[in-house]
Amino acid sequence: MSEPQSKVFLCLQANDETRGIVEAIRTDNPDAEFDYQPGMVRITNKGTMKVVRETVEEEVGREFDLQELHINIISLSGHVDEDDDVLTLTWNS
Amino acid sequence: MDMPAKPKKKLGLKERYAVMTRGLGWEPSYQDIDDIFPMDSFEGIKIHDWDAWEDPFRLTMDSYWKYQAEKERKLYAIIDAFAQSNGHLTVSDPRYINTVKMFVNGFAPLEYMSHRGFAHIGRQFRGVGPRVACMMQSLDEMRHAQTQVHAISNYNKYYSGMENFRHHHDYLPYLQVPKSFFEDAATGGPFEFITAIGFSFEYVLTNLVFVPFISGAAYNGDMGAMTFGFSAQSDEARHMTLGLEVIKFMLEQDPDNVPIVQKWLNKWTWRGVRVLTLVAMMQDYMLPKRVMSWAEAWEIYFEENCGALFRDLERYGIVMPPCVEQVRKERDHLSHMAWCQFYQARGTSNFHVWLPSEEDMDWLSQKYPDTFDQYYRPRFEEWRRMEEAGAPFKTTGINMQCQVCQIPMFFTEPGDPTRLAQHHCHHEGEQYHFCSQWCQEIFEDEPEKYIQSAIAGHDVFKGKAMRPEADPTAEDFNPAAEALAFWKLENGRDNGLHYGSQDERNFSMWRGLASSNS
Numbered sequence: 261m262s263e264p265q266s267k268v269f270l271c272l273q274a275n276d277e278t279r280g281i282v283e284a285i286r287t288d289n290p291d292a293e294f295d296y297q298p299g300m301v302r303i304t305n306k307g308t309m310k311v312v313r314e315t316v317e318e319e320v321g322r323e324f325d326l327q328e329l330h331i332n333i334i335s336l337s338g339h340v341d342e343d344d345d346v347l348t349l350t351w352n353s
Numbered sequence: 354m355d356m357p358a359k360p361k362k363k364l365g366l367k368e369r370y371a372v373m374t375r376g377l378g379w380e381p382s383y384q385d386i387d388d389i390f391p392m393d394s395f396e397g398i399k400i401h402d403w404d405a406w407e408d409p410f411r412l413t414m415d416s417y418w419k420y421q422a423e424k425e426r427k428l429y430a431i432i433d434a435f436a437q438s439n440g441h442l443t444v445s446d447p448r449y450i451n452t453v454k455m456f457v458n459g460f461a462p463l464e465y466m467s468h469r470g471f472a473h474i475g476r477q478f479r480g481v482g483p484r485v486a487c488m489m490q491s492l493d494e495m496r497h498a499q500t501q502v503h504a505i506s507n508y509n510k511y512y513s514g515m516e517n518f519r520h521h522h523d524y525l526p527y528l529q530v531p532k533s534f535f536e537d538a539a540t541g542g543p544f545e546f547i548t549a550i551g552f553s554f555e556y557v558l559t560n561l562v563f564v565p566f567i568s569g570a571a572y573n574g575d576m577g578a579m580t581f582g583f584s585a586q587s588d589e590a591r592h593m594t595l596g597l598e599v600i601k602f603m604l605e606q607d608p609d610n611v612p613i614v615q616k617w618l619n620k621w622t623w624r625g626v627r628v629l630t631l632v633a634m635m636q637d638y639m640l641p642k643r644v645m646s647w648a649e650a651w652e653i654y655f656e657e658n659c660g661a662l663f664r665d666l667e668r669y670g671i672v673m674p675p676c677v678e679q680v681r682k683e684r685d686h687l688s689h690m691a692w693c694q695f696y697q698a699r700g701t702s703n704f705h706v707w708l709p710s711e712e713d714m715d716w717l718s719q720k721y722p723d724t725f726d727q728y729y730r731p732r733f734e735e736w737r738r739m740e741e742a743g744a745p746f747k748t749t750g751i752n753m754q755c756q757v758c759q760i761p762m763f764f765t766e767p768g769d770p771t772r773l774a775q776h777h778c779h780h781e782g783e784q785y786h787f788c789s790q791w792c793q794e795i796f797e798d799e800p801e802k803y804i805q806s807a808i809a810g811h812d813v814f815k816g817k818a819m820r821p822e823a824d825p826t827a828e829d830f831n832p833a834a835e836a837l838a839f840w841k842l843e844n845g846r847d848n849g850l851h852y853g854s855q856d857e858r859n860f861s862m863w864r865g866l867a868s869s870n871s
Binding site for chain 1: 365366367409410411412416420423424427559560563564565567568569571572579583586587589590591593594597598601644657658660661662664665668
């Protein structure tokens, strides 16, 4: 245990559109922490975090394109990898 | 012709990205590629495979328009609502409006510079992936400049200090700090520019400007700033990712790139942190209701977030920039030194200042237990006594500014808060002054560049801060009054103390009218 493991984060506007996305993130990343600040929520997790299309669709009750995240995203940290089904944030350390 | 019974399967994100970016490029046949892209090699960065670069969001132009249009619709609905409901009177306290002034004067013009810069490098990179990403970023930055100016124009209708934001950005001394940052970046090559802006500006700086600060705007009831801030920041997430990918891309392409990238990271970390001095002050002193202190924001967005990035880059041989040691020592001093400077030099700014109240100072001592009570509270208390005696303390001279970051030389030596930092060097018979060892090192690496810095305060002494019709030989010529006229500052209205200012009086009167019928 020499160094702390890096944390990735995702900040989203806290609004009606993101409520289901936030719940989906909670389901798929059980260790993630949720910090609600005025107007926004900052979600952190050690090493990696994923947003899964299928889980979001279950939460919001409609088809969801992961690129819709662009509308309400405020900031993020970590390397991004995105395809049709999952958006992943990771640090390699 | 018959229609096919089943529509063709839609392309997946990765395939669509390949078709809509690289698929749009071509190999030139009758021109040498080095003639078409003359600028992406002189900095010494070696790229062997441009196709190895991919936008991780895989955003294509068609989706870009779709999502940006959606962002604009949301934003303008709120800006209209804000204007229609006298939103400027719903903010927590009229002091807050000064942060909006600083924003439109100091920050919106940088968005425009960034638009220009990315349009330029979007033309200069020979790889199709980065070119498309830079073009999108260029459009984003234009959008940010426009939406910030639109949103803040609702304040400009009622308050001073904003109507000359473009002129002020070019000439007011304190605004040379952000301006010179961007001019420094834009006069570098395309790889240095994208490192400076993608990493330092987007990854380090905008996180600290937009996230805690705009969350602070929300907390202070400014729906307009909150909305343009978050709307802009939704693009920044993509920009940070672009900056990070470009750094990783350079490091992976050739080991010879590592020392060049390290040099830029060292330089631009420091340049970024120096600009953040203004943000630190906004957070600790200018938000009437505060979300978090500068020191707390720094821990999250620099120590944690940039720490993670540098640990990630270690495998390429990249290390944390050496200036970070000093930055850590300055963390608990930065906002206090800056606010002291703005308070005493308030004649040359286009917003108003005030002394922290007892309650503000108690909050500051709690957030800065090692520095505030010892070094800064006594100074504010003394200035309070002077204000009460009817003779507020004020500097009458013009400050010497650092040749590189252009911040007035008010910093103290790291670890020695009672000794003023004064660094100097000579170049071709002239003496140059710096706030720190790090700005001096940046100068010494490219002196031919920084000797050209236009330094607004120094220009007064060179006779450059004068309107064309000024006559310095006239008997009653007043150089200080002439400088204010040249800067388009209306003394006593645009600058000075908040309490008793026209803006403060108007806000109180209008808010009174808004909540009663008489």
